[in-house]
Amino acid sequence: MSTLLGCASAAAAAPAPPSPAGPQMAVPVTPPPRGPDGPITAAERDEAIEAIARELTAKYVFPAKANEVVKSIRARHKRGEYDKLTTGHALATTLTDHVNAVLRDAHFNIRFSKETLPPMQGGDTLSPEEQARFEVFSRRMNGGFEKVERLPGNLGYLEVRGFGFPGRGFEAAAAAMAFLQDTDALIIDIRRNGGGDPSVVAYLCSYLFADRVHLNDLYFRPADETHQFWTSPVPGKAYTGREVYVLTSKQTGSAAEEFAYNLQNLRRATIVGEVTWGGANPGEMVRLGAHFSAFVPTGRAISPITKTNWEGVGVQPDIATPPDDALRVAQVKLLEKQLAKVTEPELKAGLEARLRELQPQ
Structure with missing residues (x-):
């Protein structure tokens, strides 16, 4: 997407x-x-x-x-x-x-394009030169995984800027989730994620479930066929038994919207931020002549739960807040839940201090 x-x-x-x-x-x-x-x-x-x-x-x-x-x-x-x-x-x-x-x-x-467009490659095939350039770009972008961090209160934070890099994206996801394994809750930030490849979405989702789960389907008109996406075994341990919050904005698009939509419908994550972009129809670039090209949506997402998708409406947040405030709001919600459970005076005092720091000035 x-x-x-x-x-x-x-x-x-x-x-x-x-x-x-x-x-x-x-x-x-x-x-x-x-x-x-x-x-x-x-x-x-x-x-x-x-x-x-x-x-x-x-x-x-x-x-x-x-x-x-x-x-x-x-x-x-x-x-x-x-x-x-x-x-x-x-x-x-x-x-x-x-x-x-x-x-x-x-x-x-x-x-x-003012410059003459090259002929389109058939299907998903890249030329050796294009593949080499893609590999270099993929590694420079770290597979789309921008930041992984342990926040005060033992909250995990993962920022994913793009899902467009199978291969390197899988490696980066595995490394990030290994780092975050012992955190008490997880915040995944896709506020600046415009989309990518659904296989990377499925890979990251796979860390968040203990059992095999049906995530999404993509129907494509040209071949009149449907592709299914399920969670699958991944390296390391599953991140289960702990809350996950996902941060969104109107810049959250396509495959990133699928990520939020999947987890929301499966009741695996709380979505915090604003309504997403609203694009759920995958497709392909086509050449319209020497100087024009178009992205033509050839398919549509079909949730196994809702039987529809987020096209035109976006993913609606569970907690609506301006995107610039979404990370703070998510931290406050999670820390408040931790505070309600702890009894140790020192830990309680630390959580209370952190909550005071997060209050708007």
Whole structure:
């Protein structure tokens, strides 16, 4: 959900097609253009419009919505509404707005590149050069695991900035959870996590359950198949019998939202912060010509518990608070629970002192 892109490790299950129409949401805000703008020809404009119509028809997870989009943009094209768009960013932004007036899909967007785009690799295959670059980037990002810390009161803290690095992400998760093993409670911070790969989500979730648990399903329209994600054996000990709090913000997106959604529905974590971004439809990048590309959602998440997902609504926090205050609020809640249980005067005094430090000034 990295947009949730990878699912190579998922096991195929019997197809479970989605409902004909997904959840309704406000029209997503089109992301700002990236990179330099440039002029486009009428032929390049026409090629991009027809390409997005073709790709949506073939791949978008909800076919009825795709057909509605195609009728709309072709009608606009015929009326000449795109004729005055002579730069790449203008066309990409306008098309994204027009498509999402119908789709209302948080992941969908069209991008312009002034430089000629390379041919797309088939499937999930990376070229050797791309794989080498990815490995270097993965290690520089420490697999998406930003910080692990033991806070006062023996609270564990883990900040995960991205779930996009299978391999290195698994190694970092195992190291972090080994460090946190003897803490009394755990805070997992995904406030700045935009998503990644569902296999990394499943791996980290696996540390939080003693038994095998069904976490999430992903249905993909092109292959008409569903991939299931379950917890699985991981190195070290499971982090069980202790509370887990998860911090969220509106920047918490895609696979990171799945992480919070899974744990909330399974009653394994308390979510603290604000409502998340609201994107639950995984997909793939497609090439629309020499200078345009699009992220087309080809699938949707299906919770085995709710039978739906967080698209358009986000994950609702159990404790709503501004994201900048979420860590403090989580610490206070956990320390107050500890304080209610302790009898040792010295430990009680230490917890009381820490709670006073955490009070807003």
